[in-house]
Amino acid sequence: MPLRNTLTRFFQLEAASGLLLIAAAVLALFINNSPLSGLYNSFLDTPVVAQVGSLQIAKPLLLWINDGLMALFFLIIGLEVKREVLEGQLSKMSQVVLPGTAAIGGMVVPALIFWAMNRDNPAAVAGWAIPMATDIAFALGVLALLGKRVPVSLKLFLMTLAIIDDLGAIIVIALFYSGTLSSLALMLAAACLVALIAMNRLGVIKLAPYLIIGAILWVCVLKSGVHATLAGVTLAFCIPLRTRHAETSPSRTLEHALHPWVAYGILPLFAFANAGVPLAGVTLESFTHHVPLGIAAGLLVGKTLGVFGLTWLAIKAGLASLPGGASWKQLLGVSILCGIGFTMSLFVGSLAYVPGASPFAGEDRMGILAGSILAAFIGYAVTAMASPKR
Numbered sequence: 377m378p379l380r381n382t383l384t385r386f387f388q389l390e391a392a393s394g395l396l397l398i399a400a401a402v403l404a405l406f407i408n409n410s411p412l413s414g415l416y417n418s419f420l421d422t423p424v425v426a427q428v429g430s431l432q433i434a435k436p437l438l439l440w441i442n443d444g445l446m447a448l449f450f451l452i453i454g455l456e457v458k459r460e461v462l463e464g465q466l467s468k469m470s471q472v473v474l475p476g477t478a479a480i481g482g483m484v485v486p487a488l489i490f491w492a493m494n495r496d497n498p499a500a501v502a503g504w505a506i507p508m509a510t511d512i513a514f515a516l517g518v519l520a521l522l523g524k525r526v527p528v529s530l531k532l533f534l535m536t537l538a539i540i541d542d543l544g545a546i547i548v549i550a551l552f553y554s555g556t557l558s559s560l561a562l563m564l565a566a567a568c569l570v571a572l573i574a575m576n577r578l579g580v581i582k583l584a585p586y587l588i589i590g591a592i593l594w595v596c597v598l599k600s601g602v603h604a605t606l607a608g609v610t611l612a613f614c615i616p617l618r619t620r621h622a623e624t625s626p627s628r629t630l631e632h633a634l635h636p637w638v639a640y641g642i643l644p645l646f647a648f649a650n651a652g653v654p655l656a657g658v659t660l661e662s663f664t665h666h667v668p669l670g671i672a673a674g675l676l677v678g679k680t681l682g683v684f685g686l687t688w689l690a691i692k693a694g695l696a697s698l699p700g701g702a703s704w705k706q707l708l709g710v711s712i713l714c715g716i717g718f719t720m721s722l723f724v725g726s727l728a729y730v731p732g733a734s735p736f737a738g739e740d741r742m743g744i745l746a747g748s749i750l751a752a753f754i755g756y757a758v759t760a761m762a763s764p765k766r
Contacts, residue, residue, distance in 0.1 A: 393513040393639035397718065400644035401651035401745070408652035420649055433598065441649050442726055445642045447594055447608040449719075452638050453542050454612025455631040460539055462617055472540075474687060474696035475533050479540035481686030482714050483508045486678030493670035500667050503728040503740055505552065507674025507747065509545045509720030512538035513643060515713045518752050525763035527701035534710050537683070545720050546609055553727040554602045561600035565607075568593040572614035579616075583626050586615050603727065643719060650722045653741045663746055667736045671725075671743030675715040676751050684711035709759025715751030717744055 407416045420438040427433070435443065486507035494500040515534060519526055568589050575585060590611035598604035617627040663669060687707060690696045698707065725740040 393517065393643060395517045396640060396644045397511070397514050397517070397647045400647040401718070404648045404650075404652035405655070405745075409655045413654065416652055431595070433595070438649055438731075441646055442723065443598060443604045444594075446646060446723065447605045448634060449608070449638050449642055449646070450546065450605040451590075451608035451612050452631065452634055453539075453546070454609035455615070455627055455634075457539055457543055457609075458613055458617055458627065459631070460536070471536070474690055474699070475536035476540055477690040477696070478533075478683045478687045478711075478714075479537045479544065481682030482510065482537065482541060482679050482711075483544050483682070485682030485685070486674035489678040490670040490674040493666050493673065497666070499734065500670075500736055502734075503667060503671065503725060503736065505545070505548045506721050506725045506728060506740055506744065507671050507678055507715075507717055508541070508548065509717050509724065510538045510541045510679070510714045511716050511718040511720060511748070512542070513639065514716045514718045514748070514752070515755075518713055518716065518756050519710070519759065521756065522760060522763055525765060526706065526759065527699065529699035530702045530706055530710055533699045533702075533707075534713070537714065541714075542720065545724065546606065549603055549724065549727065550606055553724070557601040558599060561596050562602070565593055565596035565600055565602075568596060569610060569614070572611065576614050576616055579620055581616060581619050581623055581626050583615070583630055586611065586626070605723075646719065646722070650726065651741065651745065653738060653745065663742060665739055667739045668743030668746065671721070671740060672747035672750070675717050675721070675744070675747030676712070676754070679715035679751065680708075680712050683714045684708055687711070703762055705762030706759055709755050709757075709762055711755075712751055712758055713755035715755070716748045718748045721748070 404416070407413065420436065422437040423434065424437055424440050425432065425434045487504045490507055491501060491504045494503070512535060515538065516531065519531060519534065571589050572586060572593070575589075580586075590607065593611060594604055594607040597607040597610075612627075615627045615630060617625055619625060663672070684707065691698055698704070721744045722741065725737075725744060728734075729736040729740050731737040
């Protein structure tokens, strides 16, 4: 019963967050294509400076959202991944095979489709990772509209797939989207990591020391050239999940405290800040350009083929079985829903095509929005038709 209640709360939280993401994105599109567009852009360009002595971090508000607040989003992802690996859906190999295989297909096939459509343009091909990710909040939000018509096993499949998917995106960001590295900052970051690991091994269960050193780690990673959000994942892996004397788990405490703030605050704010695509002069031809078309095709077609195709192969090969109570048509609908990239796709897009420096900075968002919206509507329709009313 406690597990069922926990899952129910999780799905309700993620579903509500997904619907809020939709509202934030629509609001951004409306405002940036209205007489208020100047106010919208001035808001995102607001300079924000943090300084301690000679150490100064000066960024526009948009980058504080993308580099700072999103580090808390990645902290939540890290805490969820650690919990699932040690105690949850990723703790047993039998539970990992099907969603893990689907996640690999859902990452590789979209990237290959985008690469094939943009391989002749070195500047454009940098966005190959944009259609790889699944937005778990958005996808579960759409799936939640069907309520109990969809079996819990299928929701767990989607959740586990998306977590593995996010982990893959984190690795891709670390390997391919980091800037020029600073040796001094990296050494200071390594010292912070050693301190965090030492506290974990010594049995420190107070959250304050982890958060203080984690904040210092974020500054060091930010200055090192490695993307600052990876500090959130690193910190999450160092915070203890289990305790020696049955005390409250620091990891679970932090996850439960942060999750509503991230779901209802940070992610909608990120969507609002990044989804405001100016539509002036946009025509149907704008969506047929190789970058937005490659992203949209990767999300809608690539995700469907990758997730459903490798899932079918794994089940037919006897490596796994169909989620309990689910049908092949429902699985196809969920595979299409995996094409809702949105949050992570927008984030990777901001790294691949830097606003103001890349000619594709606006085009990638058109592809992400088009592909994600189509995946949401088509995925919902297919899943609804395959799920009889009770």
